Amino acid sequence: MKTLNLFIFIDALGWKIAKERQFLADVLPYRSPCNTIFGYSSTCDPTILTGELPEKHGHFSFYAPAGKERPFKGWGALRFLPTFISEHRRVRNRLSHYIAKKRGYTGYFQLYSMPFKYLPYFDYTEKKDIYMPGGIIGGQKTIFESWQASGRPWFRSDWRQSDEVNLRALGEVAVKGEVELAYLFTAGLDALMHRYGTQGPEVDQGFAHFEAQLRATIFQARKHYKDVRVHAFSDHGMANTQRSSNLRLRFEKLGYRFGRDYIACWDSTMARFWFPGGPAVKAQIEAYLRYQLDGRIVSAAELKSWGCSFPNNRYGELFYLLPAGSIFVPSFMNKQWVNGMHGYDPAHPDSAASWLTSHPTRVPKSLVDIFPIMQGACQGDTGVPWDRADEAAEVLSEAGHEAALF
Ligand SMILES: [Zn+2]
Incomplete structure (x- = not known):
């Protein structure tokens, strides 16, 4: 035996x-x-x-800004669908399945609650099945x-x-x-x-x-x-989640233009920003975020100590993190409240x-x-x-x- x-x-x-x-x-x-x-x-x-840290194996979050290859170019037109259809969970699941098949993705693919109007600005990172050879x-x-x-x-x-x-x-x-x-x-x-x-x-x-x-x-x-x-x-x-943050709604009212000034991905517990508008826009947005009490900006030193210093800021030029027990509602992951969440300060x-x-x-x-x-x-x-x-x-x-x- x-x-x-x-x-x-x-x-x-x-x-x-x-x-x-x-x-x-x-x-x-x-x-x-x-x-x-x-x-x-x-x-x-x-x-x-x-056995490697994120900056080595290259996986962090499912969404990162699109480079030359824009896999979702054209899909933004789906924003014209009535909300009750475009935000329906089953519709999104079916559509996720369809997109993954059409694009030949073998990894876990899910649109979550990503707004269709923002989708063309993103690339999906886990295109291949990470459990299969060549997936990392x-x-x-x-x-x-x-x-x-x-x-x-x-x-x-x-x-x-x-x-x-x-x-x-x-x-x-x-x-x-x-x-x-x-x-x-x-x-x-x-x-x-x-x-x-x-x-x-x-x-x-x-x-x-x-x-x-x-x-x-x-x-x-x-x-x-x-x-x-x-x-x-x-x-x-x-x-256990106890608080929700509507920072996304407040931020989006400030008048910065998505795609021109900034790109943001609102995960459940962190928002990741990139600044196509340049350093001046970055400084303004960073100053705004510093005064918000919802969470905190993650320092470059922390990201480095966590093994998350990604080349070319692939997963964000600026990370804004909520404290344990808070979630963004709405975010690109959840439209609604959920009772449990992870993705906070690892300590x-x-x-x-x-x-x-x-x-x-x-x-x-x-x-x-x-x-x-x-x-x-x-x-x-x-x-x-x-x-x-x-x-x-x-x-x-x-x-x-x-x-x-x-
Ligand atoms: Zn989970």
């Missing part, structure tokens, strides 16, 4: 949430926070897959290429499918006892917590259901392997990701450290003593762990 190294990606399972809920504490007694990086899943996930903008190989090169049989779930489908697929593979490395992708908790926040009966129920499914899958797999080494981890946490306690394992491993200090652990797994790395020097890392009852194994 073989050993299975199972890596379970759980979108938005923050350290605070995992700790408070004692998420799968019986199965995963080795637990530690893991620093996230600035941005959303669109930049955290490529970091997990490559910076050209780095992902962990799956390392696994492939190792010659060990491996499995990866399909990020386009639901958690149910992916868990079933993993279960079907595990009973054969062949695969030695597996990566389970799950994003159900992220969707659940965006909708309801981190607490409440619906969330309790969702967590209980998900934990039960994971426990059953791991239990089944253990019958077909000598050992199943489980590593559950996330890309970032989730904050905020609600931002921290988690690392939960069934056995001692190196403790990843940040998302970039997960890649070497996944790589070690295909090189026969059997783990190293848990770094107890890390104060935040903890080991829960080993007795409980043993009980969970059988």
Whole structure:
């Protein structure tokens, strides 16, 4: 019988949430926070897959200003559609699907609430499937290429499918006892917590259901392997939203012209600006933003320390960030209020990701450290003593762990 190294990606399972809920504490007694990086899943996930910081792998946000190639040129005409059609979620989903197909995008493509009148000014950055070879903008190989090169049989779930489908697929593979490395992708908790926040009966129920499914899958797999080494981890946490900012509406009344003076992308928690109008416009807009109490301008030094100094200011010449618990309403991501959000200062306690394992491993200090652990797994790395020097890392009852194994 073989050993299975199972890596379970759980979108938005923050350290605070995992700790408070004692998420799968019986199965995963080795637990530690893991620093996230600035941005959303669109930049955290490529970091997990490559072990590189955003400025190296080149992924940050889905939208950046269009260069010579203007993929959405002409699509601005859709702004003449009646609002009840153009802003309907299902219409936008269908249209996103159509555009992705027409343009040959294999990555995750979503229009979100991007106003059609602004669409022609943007390019979409995640054109390719980041889980497939050649999908990373910076050209780095992902962990799956390392696994492939190792010659060990491996499995990866399909990020386009639901958690149910992916868990079933993993279960079907595990009973054969062949695969030695597996990566389970799950994003159900992220969707659940965006909708309801981190607490409440619906969330309790969702967590209980998900934990039960994971426990059953791991239990089944253990019958077909000598050992199943489980590593559950996330890309970032989730904050309950308490305040909304209408800065976009206020800013757009100032009279600056989009495309001529400035370009802005209003993500859920940050606004990113570029200044085709030149340094004078930049100085005026920067001065205006400094006096707004909604959030703060992110300094160049901070961006650098977060690994987000992008060449040619690809993802913004100026970043304006909201404090944890605030969201822009409206933004280009959400038209309406949502109860949970992430994408704040990475140092905020609600931002921290988690690392939960069934056995001692190196403790990843940040998302970039997960890649070497996944790589070690295909090189026969059997783990190293848990770094107890890390104060935040903890080991829960080993007795409980043993009980969970059988
Ligand atoms: Zn999310």
